Each structure stands twice: as structure tokens, then as C-alpha cells.
Amino acid sequence: MSKVDVVLGSFYGDEGKGKIIDYLSQKSDISVRCTGGNNAGHSIEIDGKKFAFHLIPSGILNKGTIAVIGNGVVVDPKVLIEEIKNVEKNGYSAENLRISDKAHVILPYHIEMDRLQEELRGSEKIGTTCRGIGPVYCDKFERSGIRMGDFVNMKFEKQLRKNVATKNKIFESYGHKTVDVEEILKEYTEYAKYLKKYVVDTVDLLHNAIEDNKKILCEGAQATLLDIDFGSYPFVTSSNPTIGGICTGTGIGARFIGEVYGVLKAYSSRVGEGPYITEQDNEIGDMIRELGHEYGTTTKRPRRCGWLDLVALKYAAMVNGFTGLAINHVDTIGKLDKIKLCTGYKKDGVTNMKFSVDLDYLKDCEPVYETFDGNFGDISNVKRREDLPENAKKYLNRIEEVVGVPIKFIGTGAGRDSMIVC
Ligand code: IMO
Numbered sequence: 420m421s422k423v424d425v426v427l428g429s430f431y432g433d434e435g436k437g438k439i440i441d442y443l444s445q446k447s448d449i450s451v452r453c454t455g456g457n458n459a460g461h462s463i464e465i466d467g468k469k470f471a472f473h474l475i476p477s478g479i480l481n482k483g484t485i486a487v488i489g490n491g492v493v494v495d496p497k498v499l500i501e502e503i504k505n506v507e508k509n510g511y512s513a514e515n516l517r518i519s520d521k522a523h524v525i526l527p528y529h530i531e532m533d534r535l536q537e538e539l540r541g542s543e544k545i546g547t548t549c550r551g552i553g554p555v556y557c558d559k560f561e562r563s564g565i566r567m568g569d570f571v572n573m574k575f576e577k578q579l580r581k582n583v584a585t586k587n588k589i590f591e592s593y594g595h596k597t598v599d600v601e602e603i604l605k606e607y608t609e610y611a612k613y614l615k616k617y618v619v620d621t622v623d624l625l626h627n628a629i630e631d632n633k634k635i636l637c638e639g640a641q642a643t644l645l646d647i648d649f650g651s652y653p654f655v656t657s658s659n660p661t662i663g664g665i666c667t668g669t670g671i672g673a674r675f676i677g678e679v680y681g682v683l684k685a686y687s688s689r690v691g692e693g694p695y696i697t698e699q700d701n702e703i704g705d706m707i708r709e710l711g712h713e714y715g716t717t718t719k720r721p722r723r724c725g726w727l728d729l730v731a732l733k734y735a736a737m738v739n740g741f742t743g744l745a746i747n748h749v750d751t752i753g754k755l756d757k758i759k760l761c762t763g764y765k766k767d768g769v770t771n772m773k774f775s776v777d778l779d780y781l782k783d784c785e786p787v788y789e790t791f792d793g794n795f796g797d798i799s800n801v802k803r804r805e806d807l808p809e810n811a812k813k814y815l816n817r818i819e820e821v822v823g824v825p826i827k828f829i830g831t832g833a834g835r836d837s838m839i840v841c
């Protein structure tokens with residue numbers, strides 16, 4: 420039986436998971452999204468064409484790869500249909516898309532609820548993507564959600580009416596815009612018809628594939644420090660984008676998991692609110708943002724930028740059991756003269772590697788940096804790690820040494836081929 424490989428985000432998302440996924444999915448029979456929804460944004464560049472995926476596993480672009488949206492994902496039908504059409508418009512086929520019958524459906528009231536909740540949080544807002552993610556997972560756990568299977572088989576009207584009645588009462592009480600159940604029914608019935616052919620029992624599909632020795636790749640979305648349990652709560656997303664979410668989001672048992680790749684950038688970034696120890700809210704952060712084009716794929720927001728934090732990375736490696744690291748944007752950081760790497764936190768006069776997502780703990784931690792020389796030059800065509808410039812080698816070696824996990828992939832440029840496989 421085959422082992423399932425997993426790609427996960429190490430920090431606050433946007434680590435360039437899409438690039439690694441794109442490479443690995445070319446060698447996979449099946450590529451699966453497991454958690455989150457269209458709050459994710461994976462961009463990949465193929466033959467000069469840029470694709471931004473929010474829901475469909477990017478493996479869809481490889482002929483013959485089955486692209487699965489697992490049960491742990493929350494699906495906005497409208498966004499999904501737009502994405503299917505976009506794939507087809509660009510000359511690719513969406514025939515190989517499969518959606519779990521157990522995935523929950525994002526409806527307009529989830530999006531309105533997300534907006535209302537952010538408004539009510541005022542200055543303490545989370546900075547969500549306002550895609551309805553928190554509210555749809557609430558309904559799932561509250562057991563009032565609508566699942567894809569019932570949705571496409573037109574068994575959702577009764578639950579929809581109940582939900583809309585409850586949500587509208589809440590909206591009214593805050594003077595927030597209400598939603599119209601008849602309009603939703605009309606519009607979403609069309610979406611349900613459109614999506615019906617893609618909806619199946621994906622648990623069966625995945626297990627048959629494992630038995631047939633097929634190669635499966637699990638595409639993580641979001642990232643470790645955005646995890647509802649292991650992230651900087653409440654500044655997190657409403658799912659488990661860590662390793663456990665891969666099992667519950669697909670029905671694949673832990674013993675079938677093979678490689679677990681942690682993706683990171685040679686610097687760091689964060690969208691939305693919450694603690695960020697190595698943030699450079701200054702001209703260095705601005706420079707990194709411009710060099711790395713750090714603007715959201717999903718919301719276009721400028722990302723907060725800073726140095727790479729190995730204290731947090733070590734924590735991510737521990738929580739997920741990373742077997743390898745994939746480090747992107749080595750070319751980008753190499754454009755700077757001097758690069759800093761956080762190798763400890765100083766608190767109450769003591770420096771160590773202790774990480775905690777406890778906001779009170781993090782509040783007065785100060786990053787301790789080691790400084791490296793940059794100016795790597797153009798490395799986009801380098802194919803072997805040993806051929807990298809000395810400065811780049813020193814930087815990468817130190818990361819590996821501190822975290823204790825081998826680097827398996829090195830991103831050297833934006834193009835599909837600009838990557839060193841170690
Ligand atoms: P990818 O897959 C970056 C962040 C939001 C916000 C918090 C909660 O592209 O790496 P939510 O809408 O999920 O309730 O927002 O989580 N967030 C992301 N940030 N990349 C993502 O996904 C994200 N998904 C959620 O900005 O701070």
C-alpha cells in the first residue's frame with residue numbers, strides 16, 4: 420500500500436505551498452484539499468499563465484490527476500463554479516474533480532455573519548477573509564450545517580429555511596442586512612445541479628486508491644500558527660490546518676501518512692491581526708513586501724512582513740512532525756545586503772527556544788537575531804544545493820541546524836522550474 424504525502428504551512432499561511440504542491444502533484448495520482456475553504460489562495464505559474472486556486476486542488480492542472488475536495492473542506496459553491504469555469508476557459512479540464520459528500524456548504528448567511536462578527540469585534544477584530552469560514556464551521560459543529568451530498572440531492576430546503584430564520588433574527592437585532600431565503604433557494608438550486616456530477620464518497624475513493632498503491636498528495640491550506648488549537652488563538656482560522664486535520668479532513672488514517680513537508684519562506688509574513696514577533700513594521704518590511712510581492716491572493720491585502728523565526732518553525736516542526744522542509748523565496752531574501760534570522764526569544768533577561776501561542780507569553784518576548792550576508796545573485800537556474808552561492812548555503816545550513824529537519828526543496832524563483840530538489 421502506498422504512503423500519503425502531506426504539504427503543510429509552517430507559519431501564518433502564504434508560504435508558497437502551491438509551488439511545492441504543483442511539483443509533487445505532477446508525480447501524484449490524486450491530489451486532495453483537506454481543510455479550510457476559499458480563505459486559502461494558492462497561486463502557481465505554468466507556461467507564463469498564472470492560476471490562483473482557492474478551493475480546487477491545483478493538481479487539477481495535471482492530466483490524469485484526480486483532484487479531491489475532502490470532507491474537512493468548506494465549499495462556497497459559487498466560488499467553486501467560477502474556479503471550474505476558469506480552469507476550463509484556460510484549456511484545462513475539470514473532469515477529474517471530486518467533491519466529498521460530507522463537505523459543508525458555505526451559504527450567503529455565513530458570509531454576512533462573518534462580516535457582522537468582525538464589525539462587532541471593533542478594534543479587536545481578527546481580520547478574517549470574510550468568506551464565511553468561522554460561521555460555516557460553527558454550524559457544522561452545532562449540527563445545523565448543510566453538506567454537499569444533501570445539497571446536490573436537493574435535500575436542503577428544510578434546513579436552509581430553519582437556518583435563515585435563525586440567522587435573520589440575529590441580523591435584525593444588530594440592524595445588519597438580512598438574507599432572502601427564496602433568492603438563495605433559487606440561486607443555489609442552480610449551483611447544486613451544476614455540481615452534482617462531482618460529488619462522491621471520497622473516503623471510499625481515497626482508500627481504494629491507497630489499496631491500489633496509488634500516490635496521494637494532501638494539499639494543506641492555511642498554516643500551523645493559524646490552527647484553531649495550535650495557533651495564536653483567537654487570531655486563527657476555524658479549522659485544523661495541522662497534521663491532524665489531514666486525517667479528519669479526508670478519512671485517511673495516521674498510519675498511511677508518509678512524508679510531512681513543512682513549507683516556509685526565507686522570510687515571514689502574516690495577513691490579519693495577531694502576534695508576530697519578527698515583524699518588521701519599517702522600511703525592511705516594506706522592502707521584503709515589494710521584493711516578494713506580498714499582497715494577498717484572496718483579499719489583496721498588503722501582508723505584514725519580517726524575518727524568518729526559527730523558534731516558531733521549531734514549534735511547527737514539533738506539532739506536525741515534519742519530515743522535511745520546503746523553503747521558498749530564497750532568491751527574494753538574497754536580494755538584501757544583510758539578512759537576519761531569529762534563533763531565540765529573550766524574555767525576562769533569558770534567551771531560549773521556548774515558543775508558546777499564549778498571547779501573554781508572546782507579548783514581551785524579544786527576538787534574538789543572527790545576521791547573515793545576502794546578495795545571492797540570480798539563483799533561478801541553480802539545480803543543485805551545492806551549486807548555490809556560499810552566502811545562501813550558510814543561511815540554509817543554519818536553518819536546518821537549528822530546526823533539526825532536513826531541507827528537501829529550495830525555491831529559487833517564481834517560475835515552475837525554479838526549484839532545487841535536494
Ligand atoms: P493560504 O492557504 C494567509 C487568516 C486571515 C485571518 C485569519 C482568520 O493562502 O496560506 P478566516 O477567514 O480563515 O476566518 O481568517 O486567518 N488566513 C490566512 N492568511 N493565508 C491563508 O491561507 C489564510 N487563511 C486564513 O487573514 O487573519
Ligand code: MG
Pocket residue numbers: 432433458459460461715716717
Ligand atoms: Mg493566502
